[in-house]
């Protein structure tokens with residue numbers, strides 16, 4: 001199969017030949033053979049670096065919290081999850097995979113709650129296996145609740161590593177700073193000598209004194225785990241004073257830790273306990289990027305207590321990032337695409353990723369011709385190709401037809 005007349009995020013016209021599951025050749029310009037894609041934007045498949053497959057579509061089966069406060073919403077979400085069987089969670093997760101695929105997201109890092117049971121993890125691992133020829137799911141065993149001190153949790157961390165690609169937790173939800181530090185060290189201990197990844201829900205708070213990521217940075221350096229650790233959210237960074245932030249940034253870069261931002265939930269959850277003016281806290285993406293930190297993007301929850309609006313589309317996440325992070329120069333549209341493609345691939349250590357001869361033929365073709373229009377318009381994707389096969393296609397009318405007579 002040859003797809004001709006495609007435009008890269010850099011604005012270059014190319015044609016792509018696909019043979020089996022691989023890209024056989026990339027041609028400059030428009031080939032004589034092949035299906036004409038009319039100059040539409042093409043990227044490698046999108047990478048969602050922060051998802052919760054075991055929490056998607058919970059509002060299909062459970063009620064919303066009575067108040068829109070984050071803490072109430074989290075409580076309702078955890079209650080809902082504890083009531084559902086692993087099979088029910090599996091079905092909701094499977095439904096969400098069709099959303100991801102139609103949006104061109106073929107790489108997902110998902111955190112799966114392991115506090116009380118490993119059943120969810122086992123069922124999501126089954127889903128991963130069933131869908132492995134279409135999309136790649138990376139599983140992080142996740143201590144989600146406040147229950148770190150329950151007897152089973154530590155055992156579950158170790159057991160989860162027999163199935164999961166890595167582990168993580170929420171140190172800022174523990175009773176004291178010492179407890180949070182203890183949790184971080186134990187989680188690092190659990191992957192010692194194993195080829196595993198770490199991804200913490202780190203400093204997901206407004207309080208500028210919430211500083212667990214400095215401990216994670218320190219452990220990453222001491223244990224030589226550079227490149228294998230990620231910090232998700234880090235919204236407290238928004239509130240750090242400049243003096244602290246600049247020292248912190250130096251070590252963040254040194255540790256080669258990936259920072260994963262999920263702007264939709266960051267905005268929904270920040271400022272919950274404040275009167276106006278309320279904080280709209282989000283990690284300092286432009287400062288991180290300019291310092292050379294690898295920043296990746298996540299969509300986070302789909303239609304649950306924490307995000308009833310989610311549809312799992314990375315373009316929505318990219319749009320909200322642009323609006324919330326002062327990325328309003330049009331040139332930032334390309335940067336945003338980097339966050340949800342190559343930077344995500346770097347964080348997840350994805351192999352054979354990109355548009356080059358020999359890469360996996362996992363591609364998205366948009367119904368827009370450049371990154372800025374794609375983020376403005378958020379149209380259904382023109383085509384999604386997974387391992388050389390077309391797994392989603394739409395052909396929408398490009399003309400704007402307004403009847404005002």
Ligand SMILES: [Zn+2]
Pocket residue numbers: 050051052111201232300
């Ligand atoms: Zn999360």
